[in-house]
Amino acid sequence: MEIEIKFVLNGRVVQTRVPPDMTTLMMLRENFDLTGGKLACGEGECGACTVRIDDRTINSCLMFAVDCDGREIQTIEGLGSVNGLEIMQQAFVEHGAIQCGYCMPGMIMQARYVVDQCNDKASMSRDDIARGLEGNVCRCSGYTKVVDAVAAVVLEEASA
Amino acid sequence: MKIENYHVPFSVSEATQMLQHGGVTIVAGGTDLTPQLEAGVRKFASTLMNIQRVDEMRGISILDGRYRIGGLTTVAEILGNGTLADDVPVLVEAADHFASPQIRNAATLAGNLCNASPAGDMCIPLLLLDADVELVSWVDGSISVRLVALSDFFTGPGKTVLQADELLTAIEFNQPAENFRASFQKSGPRPALEISTVAMGFAAAMDNGVLAGVRVAIGAVAPVPLRARATEAVLEGQLLDETLISRAEEAAQQEVSPIDDVRASAWYRKHLTGVYINRALVALQGDTHGN
Numbered sequence: 332m333e334i335e336i337k338f339v340l341n342g343r344v345v346q347t348r349v350p351p352d353m354t355t356l357m358m359l360r361e362n363f364d365l366t367g368g369k370l371a372c373g374e375g376e377c378g379a380c381t382v383r384i385d386d387r388t389i390n391s392c393l394m395f396a397v398d399c400d401g402r403e404i405q406t407i408e409g410l411g412s413v414n415g416l417e418i419m420q421q422a423f424v425e426h427g428a429i430q431c432g433y434c435m436p437g438m439i440m441q442a443r444y445v446v447d448q449c450n451d452k453a454s455m456s457r458d459d460i461a462r463g464l465e466g467n468v469c470r471c472s473g474y475t476k477v478v479d480a481v482a483a484v485v486l487e488e489a490s491a
Numbered sequence: 492m493k494i495e496n497y498h499v500p501f502s503v504s505e506a507t508q509m510l511q512h513g514g515v516t517i518v519a520g521g522t523d524l525t526p527q528l529e530a531g532v533r534k535f536a537s538t539l540m541n542i543q544r545v546d547e548m549r550g551i552s553i554l555d556g557r558y559r560i561g562g563l564t565t566v567a568e569i570l571g572n573g574t575l576a577d578d579v580p581v582l583v584e585a586a587d588h589f590a591s592p593q594i595r596n597a598a599t600l601a602g603n604l605c606n607a608s609p610a611g612d613m614c615i616p617l618l619l620l621d622a623d624v625e626l627v628s629w630v631d632g633s634i635s636v637r638l639v640a641l642s643d644f645f646t647g648p649g650k651t652v653l654q655a656d657e658l659l660t661a662i663e664f665n666q667p668a669e670n671f672r673a674s675f676q677k678s679g680p681r682p683a684l685e686i687s688t689v690a691m692g693f694a695a696a697m698d699n700g701v702l703a704g705v706r707v708a709i710g711a712v713a714p715v716p717l718r719a720r721a722t723e724a725v726l727e728g729q730l731l732d733e734t735l736i737s738r739a740e741e742a743a744q745q746e747v748s749p750i751d752d753v754r755a756s757a758w759y760r761k762h763l764t765g766v767y768i769n770r771a772l773v774a775l776q777g778d779t780h781g782n
Contacts, residue, residue, distance in 0.1 A: 334497050351497040351539045354525065374526040375594050376684055387567070387596040393525045394597065395518060397497060398541055441593065466591025466684060 336400040340365075341409025349396040356380045358396035359406060367407035367436035371468075378467030381437035382406050388444040390466075407436035410443065419443045419484050426480035430471035438467045442481045452489035457482055496538040503660055506542055507629035510656045515540050517658070519563055520597040522590075523606045548601070548660050551575065556666045562601030562625075562659050566613065570595060578666060581673035581692060582616040588677050589613065591684050601659040604644065607651045607715070608686075612677070614716035615692040617641050618708035619673050622664040626657045638663070645715035670696040671704070674774060676767050679754075687711045688755045689763040693771035695726070697778075702726050707768070712747035712760050721746045722768065736772045740765040 333348040340363065347362045359365040359382070369379040373392050380392040383405040410417045416424070419439055429435050445463030449455050460481045461474070469477065494516075500506035509515060514536040518524055527533040542548065548563040551572050558579070560569070569575060570586040589595055589612045603613045604624060623638045641662075644651050653659060667673070673694035679685030690710035696703045705726040707719040725742040729735050749760035 332494060332497070351494045352528070352535065373529055375522055375591070378591065378593060381593055388593050389597045390522070390593045393521045393594075395521055395525075395539075395541065397499075397539075398518075398521075398543055400499075445592070463592060466593045 334397050334400075336397060338399045338401060339403040341405055351395065351397050353396045354392050355382070355384075355394040355396045355399055355404075356391040358399070359391065359404075365406050365408050369433055369436065371433070375466075376468065377434070377437075378441060378464075379434050379437040381440045381467065383440060383444060388441050405440075407440055410439065417443070418487070419446070419481070422480040422484045423477070426476050426483065428473060428476040428480040430469070430473045434467060434469045438464065438469065438477060441467050442477070442484075446481065446485055446488065449485075452485050455485045455489070460485070494535050494537065494539045498538060498540045499544055500540065500542060501544050501546075503545060503547055503627055503658065504629065504634055506540065506545055507627055507634065507656070507658055509538070509540055510658060511629050512538070513655060514538055515655075517542055519543060519599045519602050520565065522594050522598045523602060523608075542658070553578075553666060558664050558666060560600055560662045562661055563599050565596060566590075566598050566600065566603070567592070567595040569600065569613075579616075579620065581619060581675050581694070582613075584675045585612050585616045585677075585690075585692075588675070588685075594684075600662055604641070604662070605651060605653060605659055607645050607647075607649050609648055609713060609715055610687045610690065610711035611716055612687065612690065612710070614641070614645070615690050615708045615710050616673070616675060617662060617664065618716060618718050619692040619694045619706045620664040620667065621706070622662050624659050625661040625663065626653060627660045628654065628657045642718040647714045668696070668704075672696065672775070672778070673706075674771055676770065677710075678763055678767075686754060689749075689760050689767060691764070691767040691771065693768070693775075695775060697731065697775060700730050700732075702729055702731055702775075707743070709743070709747060709764060709767075711754075712749040712764055714748075717747065719743060719746050726772075731772060731776060736769055739768050739772060743768045 337346045371377045371379040375390040375393050381388050382391045385402050515538045516536045549561040551560050566586045566589045576583045603611050622641045626637050628635050677690040678688040692708040694706040705723045707722045709717045722743045743764050744761050747764050749757040751757045
């Protein structure tokens with residue numbers, strides 16, 4: 332049994348058919364070839380599958396794909412553009428925040444969300460950043476540079 | 492079992508009529524259901540019903556001094572609600588300790604209660620608030636509603652009084668009195684994504700050093716999230732002093748019945764129960780001296 336669903340994916344209206352027990356993560360990877368989001372723990376502990384749905388981040392490994400119907404989804408592939416990387420992606424590169432890279436798509440999606448959510452960027456601390464990323468695990472344990480990268484974006488956007 | 496039907500109701504009446512036919516797995520946020528299905532702890536029924544579009548089950552409101560929180564309200568929505576932060580900070584504090592930002596964005600209040608984990612974080616403040624849950628079913632062509640005290644809702648790990656044809660649509664509780672002071676403590680090796688080793692909610696009012704309206708709720712120390720009535724009885728109407736604090740520690744440790752598991756030993760959970768009741772009472776002493 333498959334269900335027809337229609338939603339906005341990285342700014343484009345798309346349609347696909349999914350079994351009712353398929354997760355959003357597997358739909359993105361298998362039906363749309365968007366392999367940025369990773370299946371690591373499969374239970375919401377690691378954040379490697381983080382995507383943005385209706386402007387809030389969720390673990391796509393826990394959400395049923397059928398529930399995407401009518402929603403708006405952004406994955407890491409939709410963050411930058413053909414003209415280059417989005418500022419958060421660029422900051423991660425510049426600060427050497429990427430080691431093996433496996434957790435990065437989820438980490439960057441969550442970092443972008445945390446900074447977007449903050450109404451008072453001028454007073455956002457490193458602790459606030461770390462708190463916002465507590466659902467994302469980096470097995471290389473490269474957290475210091477991750478926080479450096481996000482703090483640089485915060486600084487830039489707070490003064491903008 | 493193989494899923495044969497998928498339904499997306501848009502109203503409580505539509506959803507409860509669907510439940511009448513039986514064989515329905517309900518999904519909302521999916522944060523507990525998906526890992527349970529994956530681990531084989533739960534199996535799909537023949538119908539999967541996604542209740543995420545039942546908009547009447549969302550939102551936080553207050554009417555005539557009584558709060559009503561729709562079952563589909565997410566933990567993030569509770570955390571971000573300014574009225575609750577001012578009026579019922581203990582609920583917001585528990586939401587702040589809940590899992591991770593991504594899970595808080597998806598997990599629903601009804602889901603946390605229906606999952607009935609003895610360590611369910613939102614159960615503790617809601618037990619302190621004497622909350623009721625609204626259970627709705629479809630009987631003889633119309634909606635039938637019953638209110639159940641949350642302290643009577645849980646019957647065992649993963650078990651509640653919710654019937655197969657019922658939907659938990661909302662949580663209600665009275666606006667706390669002016670002098671209601673509540674605290675929430677939770678233990679685990681890291682602040683995020685932690686299933687509590689022990690969690691405790693404590694509330695009381697103080698009048699000239701005497702305790703009144705004492706409420707104690709403890710998580711992860713019994714088959715259900717516990718309202719510790721015996722401990723409350725030891726404290727109620729008593730003068731708060733060192734002797735009473737020791738008696739409360741003993742009473743709380745006797746009232747809990749923790750298990751040994753991968754997160755902690757029963758001995759440690761009992762020990763922590765004593766530590767937490769002690770801290771809650773000492774903090775209350777400090778508050779009063781400060782005034």
